[in-house]
Amino acid sequence: MKIIQVNDIPxxxxxxxxGGTFHSRRLLEGEVGTLDNYQLTLGQMGGDxxxxxxxxxxxxxxxxxxxxxxxxRDGKLSPGMVGYFPEGMAYGPQTQMPxxxxxxxxxxxxxxxxxxxxxxxxxxxxxxxLLKIGEFKDGAFRRSDGVPGKRNMDGYQAIWEHVHGRxxxxxxxxxxxxxxxxxxxxxxxxxxxxNGVFEKLLGVFSECRTEAGLLKLDSGAVHxxxxxxxxxxxxxxxxxxxxxxxxxxxxFVERTETARFIAAETTEIFHIGLPNLDAILRRDRANETAAxx
Numbered sequence: 226m227k228i229i230q231v232n233d234i235p236x237x238x239x240x241x242x243x244g245g246t247f248h249s250r251r252l253l254e255g256e257v258g259t260l261d262n263y264q265l266t267l268g269q270m271g272g273d274x275x276x277x278x279x280x281x282x283x284x285x286x287x288x289x290x291x292x293x294x295x296x297x298r299d300g301k302l303s304p305g306m307v308g309y310f311p312e313g314m315a316y317g318p319q320t321q322m323p324x325x326x327x328x329x330x331x332x333x334x335x336x337x338x339x340x341x342x343x344x345x346x347x348x349x350x351x352x353x354x355l356l357k358i359g360e361f362k363d364g365a366f367r368r369s370d371g372v373p374g375k376r377n378m379d380g381y382q383a384i385w386e387h388v389h390g391r392x393x394x395x396x397x398x399x400x401x402x403x404x405x406x407x408x409x410x411x412x413x414x415x416x417x418x419x420n421g422v423f424e425k426l427l428g429v430f431s432e433c434r435t436e437a438g439l440l441k442l443d444s445g446a447v448h449x450x451x452x453x454x455x456x457x458x459x460x461x462x463x464x465x466x467x468x469x470x471x472x473x474x475x476x477f478v479e480r481t482e483t484a485r486f487i488a489a490e491t492t493e494i495f496h497i498g499l500p501n502l503d504a505i506l507r508r509d510r511a512n513e514t515a516a517x518x
Contacts, residue, residue, distance in 0.1 A: 246271030292327025338396030421446030436498030461492025
């Protein structure tokens with residue numbers, strides 16, 4: 226189990242391959258090179274930030290903490306809303322009000338296609354190398370005159386192809402657009418066997434069961450969080466394990482672990498259940514064995 230206090234994590238400049246200003250706190254990271262690698266950040270966009278319409282080979286869950294993000298034809302995320310952005314699906318462009326500094330909790334992780342997730346250190350190193358042969362502008366990478374390769378492409382795609390040394394093949398989209406969820410329109414339902422604990426299950430996605438939902442604990446209530454997932458304190462105070470929690474404390478739990486939350490006051494928690502890719506790994510290993518025979 227990992228317990229992260231948000232103020233212990235430095236604010237870093239990021240997404241230099243997009244347009245405008247973006248800073249974030251890297252709260253959690255998985256294991257580089259694995260199919261179920263992931264990264265959780267609490268990011269904030271400057272008024273000039275711009276991200277063009279694009280798609281990824283991984284999936285995202287976003288929880289809007291402050292401000293509003295506009296995804297054009299795909300809808301908006303206002304404070305308290307949650308968005309699921311499937312792998313292989315184009316979305317955006319993303320903009321915001323110039324006088325706002327929106328803050329968003331963003332999980333990025335390898336999804337059901339088995340395409341994995343490229344870590345922040347890998348992306349940063351590739352960005353620096355690509356800047357020697359071109360420039361990033363308006364979310365795209367443009368190669369300099371005379372440099373071999375496609376002249377213009379999405380910035381992230383250019384980074385991915387540089388790291389892997391091959392063209393990116395996007396997974397087929399399982400959903401036609403992002404799924405925007407407004408928890409205010411869901412009802413709190415009591416959790417069986419846990420007095421004073423209530424849940425809003427927002428959704429379970431893909432065959433590998435990526436999950437998003439909210440928990441509410443009355444003062445004095447106890448909840449045992451299990452399964453491979455992330456718990457983000459939206460409001461309230463209390464204890465988890467032997468440590469205290471307050472607003473934006475973040476807890477990561479592996480499948481074999483349990484995190485016991487004890488609320489000192491009414492507490493709301495955003496929960497993400499990470500996808501289970503074990504079946505994908507078994508399938509890939511079986512295919513490799515069959516090909517070798």
